[in-house]
Amino acid sequence: MSGSGSGKNDKTPNMELEMRFSDHFRARRCVLGLPLALSAALVAAMAQAEEITVLLPGGGYPASVIEEFTAETGIEVDQQTLAWDQLHTRIITALVAGTAPADVIELDWSWVGQFGAAGWLEPLDDVLDPSALEQVSVLPIFQAGGKTLGAPYNNDFKMMVVNTAHLEKAGITAPPTTVDELLAAGRAVKEAGITEHPFGLPLSVGEATSTAWYLITMMYGGDLFDADGNPAFTDPESGGYKALEFIRTAVEEGLIDPASTAYGNPEVREAFKAGDISFILSDGPGPLSTYNDPEKSAIAGQSAASVVPNVSGETRTYGLPEALAVPSASGSKDAAVKFINFVMSKEMQENVYTLDGTLPTRKDALADLNAAGTLESGDAIVAQVGAVGPLFDGGTPPWYPPFSNAAAAAVNAVAIGQMSVDEAVASIARAAEDARAEY
Amino acid sequence: MTALHLRRAGMALAAILLLIWSLGPVYWALATSLMKPTDIAASPVNLVPPSITFEHYAKLVGGLFGQPDETGIWRDFLRALGNSLVLAGGATIATTAIAAIAAYAAVRLEFPGRNLVFYMIVATLAVPGYTVLIPLYRMMVGLGWVDTYGGIILIYISAYLPLSMWLMRSVYESLPLSIEEAAFLDGAGRLYTMVRIVMPLALPGLIAAAILTFLGAWGQFAVPLVFAPTAATKPLTVLIPEFATKNYVDYGLINAAGVFAMIPPALVVIFLNRFLLSGLMAGTGK
DSSP, X not given: OHHHHHHHTTSOHHHHHHHHHHHHHHHHHHHHHHHHHHHHHHHHHHHHTOEEEEEEETTOSOHHHHHHHHHHXXXXXXXXXXXXXXXXXXXXXXXXXXXXXXXXXXXXXXGHHHHHHHTOBOOOTTTSOHHHHHHBTTGGGGEETTEEOOEEEEOOBOEEEEEHXXXXXXXXOSOOOBHHHHHHHHHHHHHTTSOSSOEEOXXXXXXXXXXXXXXXXXXXXXXXXXXXXXXXXXXXXXXXXXXXXXXXXXXXXTSBOGGGGGOOHHHHHHHHHTTSOSEEEEEOSTTHHHHTOTTXXXXXXXXXEEOOOBSSSSOOEEBOOEEEEOBTTOXXXXXXHHHHHHHTSHHHHHHHHHHHOOOOSBHHHHHHHHHTTOSTTHHHHHHHHTTEEOSSTTSOOTTHHHHHHHHHHHHHHHHHTSSOHHHHHHHXXXXXXXXXXXX | OOHHHHHHHHHHHHHHHHHHHHHHHHHHHHHHHTSOHHHHTOSSOOSSOSSOOOHHHHHHHGGGXXXXXXXXXXXXXXXXXXXXXXHHHHHHHHHHHHHHHHHHHHHHOOOTTHHHHHHHXXXXXXXXXXXXXXXXXXXXXXXXXXXXXXXXXXXXXXXXHHHHHHHHHHHHXXXXXXXXXXXXXXXXXXXXXXXXXXXXXXXXXXXXXXXXXXXXXXXXOHHHHHHOOSTTTOOHHHHGGGGBOSSOBOHHHHHHHHHHHHHHHHHHHHHHHHHHHHHHHTTTTO
């Protein structure tokens, strides 16, 4: 027994102390180590699971671009896509509910005022790559209240598109550069019987119609509003007034198909692809590749972009670009900004244009593509890019949507013959004042 | 020509016009889905495909048969088709089951406020969906139910249950109470009587409620547009408009997908139409 007892007491006091300390530290290590291990695992899991959602129209970014971003940054991207027409409903519903529809969202030029006034978006001035700020001339379109709310990634601006074969047949050697030349060219094409209605212009009650009127206003050197924000289209000598007269005359002369009062952009483009019209007065560079695709168009190889005609010798147009924005409610703002900076780089914009035809917003990317001969109607596009300005100085106002609706309704009424030009401009001016008062 | 002949000719003409009006768009969708994009864009418009192509259908389901497709449209399409079936099917089963039980309770059970509860549920039919969209979204985000089958089906149930309950109440009211009383006298319980005796008699009504719910849920657009943001739950109604991009509308692809999307509801209506009629007519002969 003693043996056993002595055996038990064989440990020296030092050893006993060591063991007690050892047990104590083991226990402490367990107590302290468990949360540390859990935290490390959590951090590792969070690092692994860093993911952002991106909500874009159409097909979004090509898969290879997303993969490249993930490989470079380790951030996973869940890209969600939606049809263009439904995007606004989806985004607005989430933002009004105080949530982020995605970490990176589409921002159309026409939403800037509304979204900016509501404070739904994170300012990007201090986080965007400085080279993007310098190179993107349409950036002011996405500024509201002195803050940049979106990074323009898809360059869209109004241009004229012509059927060069039709012009040649009518003996016209170069696309018209003045409004008088444009009218003369239209009449020549019509008289030669090449197309019954040479001009394509959407005239239904929709956004496409109001934006077409804005462009023709610019053709005549006009603006929609003066420096004080008052309507600048009611005077018979103003660009807006003359634009409405141009539309009325073109419909009366048969230069524009009377059926256009039911047309939006898709119908006008279908008519152009079928060879039924010779000019789309208010189009953009985006659809050019479709017009010249023999699998999708009956006039492949005959379509070219042309600078917007004018009366002053200086072409003008405005941009309708699309931008990427970060909702204030996003929980992954840093990662979202990394994504935006990644796709806004010159190399990536060139890459995306090659992959899916999204026209770069960076001047250096456009110049590169044109020099390489890969930009369709490159010279005209580069010439027009220099003349792209915002439709509204200081960003699109929040009252733009009701104003645009009223403008489209009035232009449609003039085309149908239900309203005179005087009545139409008065009606648009009234709607503008009402809309501004409401906001 | 006699008056009878004239009347018959008039009726035939009216029937033909009605058929053209109803089936014209279906024919147009089918014809366009079989045309090449250049034939769709041709002028004058081709009423009959000048040459038949299955290229649009190949884009939608070709991947299943090993056809290479870089765009991956077929994966999105089949997933959306599956989502539509799950959402519409799930909503149909749940709504019909709840309506069958709830309407039975509203007709046969005596409890305080029975009619008030019933009419309050039915009154929600008058609430426009858009008015509750934003609070509903907020709630669903809070619960983590956005982009889940369960969350979307729950919304469908709340949307289609009132109509189904209304319909089922008429059906139960048209059934003679004496059958149930006889069952009770024979010792059957309430649940047994409802499931084994009443439900078989109410089958046409149940099927009518199921058809109406399925058709409604299959064609739903506004709810999945907001609550089904990713491919995990996005149904066909939200996916198909994506084939129209800012610069190009792929009419052939849209119509081919539309033709596919028409098949399930068309089958449901063709094969279950007789139940729909008898279910909707329940109670009219009292």
